[in-house]
Amino acid sequence: MSSLALSPSLAEAFAAAAEVLRRVIEGESLNAAFAELRRASLERTLFAAAQDLCYNTLRGYGVIDVALERLLDKPLTDTRLRALLLAASAELVARPQAAHAVVHQAVEAAVSLGYSRAKGLVNAVLRSFQRRMQPLLREIEGTELGRYRHPQWWIDALRRAYPRDWEAVLLHSNRHPPMTLRVNCRRLSADAYIEKLRQSGFAARPLGGEAVLLEKPCRVDLLPGFGLGEVSVQDAGAQRAAHLLDVRDGMRVLDACAAPGGKTGHILELAGCDVLAVDSDGVRARQIAENLQRLQLSATIIVGDSREPSSFWGGEPFDRILLDAPCSASGVVRRHPDIRWQRRASDIPEFARKQSQLLDALWRVLGPGGKMLYATCSLFPEENADQIDAFLARHADAALLPLSGGTREGHTEGEQSQPPSVASTEGQFLTCADSDGFYYALLGKKSSRHGGDPENA
Secondary structure, eight states, rough: OOOOHHHHHOOOHHHHHHHHOOOOOOTTOHOOOHHHHHHOOOOHHHHHHHHHHHHHHHHTTHHHHHHHHOSSSOOOOOOHEEEHHHHHHHHHOOOGHHHHHHHHHHHHHHTTTTTTGGGGHHHHHHHHHHHHHHHHHHHHHHHHHHHSSSSSHHHHHHHHHOOHHHHHHHHHSSSSOOOOEEOOOTTOOHHHHHHHHHTHHHHHHEEEEEEEESOOOOGGSSSSSTTTTTTTETTTTTTTTHTTTTTOOOOOEEEOOOTEEEEEEEHHHHHHHHHEEEEHHHHHHHHHHHHHHHOOOEEEEOOTTTTTTGTTTTTTOOEEEEEEOOOOOOOOOTTTTTTTHOOTHHHHHHHHHHHHHHHHEEEEEEEEEEEEEESSOOOOOOGGGHHHHHHHHHOOOOOEEEEEBBBBOOOTTTTTSOOOEEEESSSEOOSSOOOOOEEEEEEEEEEETTTTTTOOO
C-alpha cells in the first residue's frame, strides 16, 4: 500500500518516478537510478514520494504490467511514458478512493514530461483501468505470475528447491522489509539500546545477538547514537556472518567483496582483528571507509578483484576469510524489487561460474587450519549447496564445518528470530518476516594432507 499523501507535488512525484522507472525498464538497477535522482537535488519530501511510487510500482509489477498491456490498443514503445502509466496504475490500485486526483495528477505529469499530445492517452488508459480494475485484477491474480508477482521461471525454481516453503518465501518477498539494527557491542548491549530507543519514542524488540527490530522504519539520522557509531542498519540474516566466521583477537582476516562494509564493521566490533577489506568497485569501496569511520573502527581497504588475490596479497596466509560472493540477490528482492524483473534464468550459471572462481582463488590464501565462510543472499541451490558440493569435490584439503542453526530448506515465518541450537553443516535461511534470505557454508582448511582439524582452530 502506497503511503504517499495527495498534495500539489503528486504530479512532480509521478514525473520523477517515471524517470527512475524508465531507467529500470531499460536495464539499470534501481539503486543506480535513485542515485541519479539524488544528484538532481530534489527536495527531501519529493524524493521520498517518488521513491515510494517506484517501490509500489515494482512490487506490483507482475500485475500492473499485464493489466497495462491489456488496456493498450498497441504496445507502447516509449519507456518513460510507459513508466508513468505503470506508476499511476499502481497508485490507483493502492488508493482507489483517490482515483480522480491520481488520474488528474498523472495527466499533469505527462505534460511536464513533454507528452502534451499524450494527455488523452494517459487519461483514457487510467480511466479505463479505474472502471475495469476489479475484474481485471481478479483475472490476473488468478495466475501464478499475478499471485506471486515474480517471473514464472523464478517461481518454478523455488518450488523445485523448497517444495514446502516456496509459497511463503514468495509472499514474504512481496512485503515491505523489516528495519533491523545491529547494536555496536563495543559500546552497549542490545537491551541497553532498546531502552534508549524507548526513551526516544521508538518501539523495538530483540532478535538475538546484536540484532534489534524496529516496529516502524524511520530515517537513520533519527536513531539515537547512529552518528556516534552505536548502531548500524543491517538485516538479521546478514548479522549471522561475523558470528559464523568465528573471529578472535589478533587474527588476520580477509573480507572479500566487502562493500558497503556492514559485515566488515561487525567483524571489528566482535574482535580486535587485522582486517583487509577488498572490493572491485571503487565507489562502493569508499562506502566501507565511511561506515568504519562512523563506527570509529579501522581496516585496510583495497580496490581489487578477489579472483586475483596476488594483486593485493602480501604472502602471509589469512586465518579467516569471509567471501560474501556476488549472486542473484534472490533472497533480498523485497529490498530491491527491480531485481526479480531484471534477472533471467540464464544469469544463474554465470553467477555460479564467478562464485566458483572466487572460491578457488581465495582458498589459496587461507592458511592451514583456517576457516572460510562462503555467503550469498541467494535462494537458488546452484549458487549455494550445489556450489559448495562442487568445491569440496575439487579440494581434498577442505572440510565442511558445522554451523549453529539452519538447514538446507531453512525456516519460515517467525522461526529465524533465534537460530536453532542444533548444529548443521550448511545454513540456507529463507526469506521470512524478520530476516532476508541468506546462505552460509563454513569451510575449514586441513592443516595437513592426512590430518588436522580446522574446526577447533
